[in-house]
Amino acid sequence: xxxxxxxxxxxxxxxxxxxxxxxxxxxxxxxxxxxxxxxxxxxxxxxxxxxxxxxxxxxxxxxxxxxxxxxxxxxxxxxxxxxxxxxxxxxxxxxxxxxxxxxxxxxxxxxxxxxxxxxxxxxxxxxxxxxxxxxxxxxxxxxxxxxxxxxxxxxxxxxxxxxxxxxxxxxxxxxxxxxxxxxxxxxxxxxxxxxxxxxxxxxxxxxxxxxxxxxxxxxxxxxxxxxxxxxxxxxxxxxxxxxxxxxxxxxxxxxxxxxxxxxxx
Amino acid sequence: xxxxxxxxxxxxxxxxxxxxxxxxxxxxxxxxxxxxxxxxxxxxxxxxxxxxxxxxxxxxxxxxxxxxxxxxxxxxxxxxxxxxxxxxxxxxxxxxxxxxxxxxxxxxxxxxxxxxxxxxxxxxxxxxxxxxxxxxxxxxxxxxxxxxxxxxxxxxxxxxxxxxxxxxxxxxxxxxxxxxxxxxxxxxxxxxxxxxxxxxxxxxxxxxxxxxxxxxxxxxxxxxxxxxxxxxxxxxxxxxxxxxxxxxxxxxxxxxxxxxxxxxxxxxxxxxxxxxx
Numbered sequence: 001x002x003x004x005x006x007x008x009x010x011x012x013x014x015x016x017x018x019x020x021x022x023x024x025x026x027x028x029x030x031x032x033x034x035x036x037x038x039x040x041x042x043x044x045x046x047x048x049x050x051x052x053x054x055x056x057x058x059x060x061x062x063x064x065x066x067x068x069x070x071x072x073x074x075x076x077x078x079x080x081x082x083x084x085x086x087x088x089x090x091x092x093x094x095x096x097x098x099x100x101x102x103x104x105x106x107x108x109x110x111x112x113x114x115x116x117x118x119x120x121x122x123x124x125x126x127x128x129x130x131x132x133x134x135x136x137x138x139x140x141x142x143x144x145x146x147x148x149x150x151x152x153x154x155x156x157x158x159x160x161x162x163x164x165x166x167x168x169x170x171x172x173x174x175x176x177x178x179x180x181x182x183x184x185x186x187x188x189x190x191x192x193x194x195x196x197x198x199x200x201x202x203x204x205x206x207x208x209x210x211x212x213x214x215x216x217x218x219x220x221x222x223x224x225x226x227x228x229x230x231x232x233x234x235x236x237x238x239x240x241x242x243x244x245x246x247x248x249x250x251x252x253x254x255x256x257x258x259x260x261x262x263x264x265x
Numbered sequence: 266x267x268x269x270x271x272x273x274x275x276x277x278x279x280x281x282x283x284x285x286x287x288x289x290x291x292x293x294x295x296x297x298x299x300x301x302x303x304x305x306x307x308x309x310x311x312x313x314x315x316x317x318x319x320x321x322x323x324x325x326x327x328x329x330x331x332x333x334x335x336x337x338x339x340x341x342x343x344x345x346x347x348x349x350x351x352x353x354x355x356x357x358x359x360x361x362x363x364x365x366x367x368x369x370x371x372x373x374x375x376x377x378x379x380x381x382x383x384x385x386x387x388x389x390x391x392x393x394x395x396x397x398x399x400x401x402x403x404x405x406x407x408x409x410x411x412x413x414x415x416x417x418x419x420x421x422x423x424x425x426x427x428x429x430x431x432x433x434x435x436x437x438x439x440x441x442x443x444x445x446x447x448x449x450x451x452x453x454x455x456x457x458x459x460x461x462x463x464x465x466x467x468x469x470x471x472x473x474x475x476x477x478x479x480x481x482x483x484x485x486x487x488x489x490x491x492x493x494x495x496x497x498x499x500x501x502x503x504x505x506x507x508x509x510x511x512x513x514x515x516x517x518x519x520x521x522x523x524x525x526x527x528x529x530x531x532x533x534x535x536x537x538x539x540x541x542x
């Protein structure tokens with residue numbers, strides 16, 4: 001579990017941490033959108049500088065972001081290599097059958113590489129600096145307009161926050177079950193593929209059963225504390241939009257304008 | 266004494282079982298008393314709590330809380346008067362942090378936020394957990410989680426607190442902290458406490474013990490009378506209190522007064538008998 005950086009929260013305190021999570025959430029998606037506006041060296045360089053600046057502002061070690069790339073390594077390599085050898089060109093540097101290596105191909109694959117890095121860095125930045133519960137709060141507040149079409153926003157939000165709350169509990173439960181089964185002689189991660197898959201049965205079945213019993217206990221506990229259906233509840237956790245969030249949003253707009261300018265230049 | 270809960274001729278059978286879990290049970294609980302409910306596994310103790318809180322509906326009979334017979338329409342009102350602390354501290358946490366969890370009950374009642382902040386602080390102060398306000402539940406010990414659960418119950422200011430084997434999963438230390446806390450709270454506020462337990466130490470703190478067996482009340486009396494039953498207690502899923510076990514094994518050698526002796530009394534009578542020698 002320690003290898004996975006993507007989706008993990010790293011406690012800390014810096015400007016990026018203090019930004020309103022709703023803003024961060026939207027800006028991250030917005031940024032992923034405008035990455036596709038970039039089309040030349042200057043624009044990619046500009047975006048890369050911006051992302052590195054954001055990483056610097058977060059005061060998180062760059063190593064964490066590089067480790068965030070790791071699970072995507074094969075996908076990046078695959079895409080880059082494919083672009084490198086399959087970009088048609090009138091003036092190839094080298095060619096063999098359907099494989100062509102050309103200057104354009106190299107440039108495009110470099111762009112794609114940077115695009116990957118940008119998208120992964122910015123989303124890692126979001127998850128590293130925002131607690132899961134803040135993310136679920138922002139999803140709730142972003143989805144709020146959907147109430148108009150009778151989408152159960154409050155229920156979905158509660159569902160999300162309970163799900164998040166139970167992730168560590170279920171991980172603990174899994175470790176316990178695995179240890180208990182090991183103590184009875186089950187070998188995890190040994191033997192052929194079929195055998196390995198089969199060895200997961202003694203984990204999964206008890207895990208399902210215990211999740212259901214936890215769900216039942218929790219439902220009783222919630223009801224006894226007066227939970228009806230999510231309507232008419234007040235909220236303890238509030239998000240506050242401040243000056244710095246407005247400033248960040250303006251910076252994003254400026255970046256878009258600059259990007260559009262560089263693009264057509 | 267005024268009755269805060271009165272249960273009349275209640276019967277309840279679980280949908281998939283043949284024998285009733287609660288069988289024509291009647292019980293009055295006075296306000297401000299500390300009542301212990303004991304009994305073997307499967308004697309209907311937990312079913313009784315669920316019935317009182319309206320989490321399940323009784324087949325026949327009535328349950329009256331604070332002078333009102335509970336039915337579908339007023340169950341939520343009644344529930345606001347009752348707070349339950351459950352057995353497993355892990356499975357009753359709703360919030361992602363300590364403060365969120367304490368606020369959950371208040372949120373359900375639609376309490377405005379400013380007031381909630383105050384109430385949460387106060388409740389956490391009562392259980393001495395302010396320092397852990399922003400921690401996530403996974404990083405707390407069992408005893409601390411149980412204290413947070415009690416804070417969540419206290420924040421909504423119930424008149425009745427039901428402890429459904431709340432200390433059974435805690436170590437002796439955690440158990441002591443939780444019980445001391447309940448004792449202190451009872452001194453400060455007027456609350457009725459119903460504690461469901463297997464733990465003899467807990468019943469010693471109470472004013473009355475009700476023994477359940479097969480969904481019926483078989484004994485209902487003050488602790489001293491119940492402990493007088495001696496070895497018969499094991500039939501009801503209870504151990505004899507330690508002082509009573511000691512008295513038992515000493516009875517042949519040392520002359521002790523009849524009946525149940527608590528620790529202090531036992532010490533006194535041993536002193537007395539040895540000074541006579």
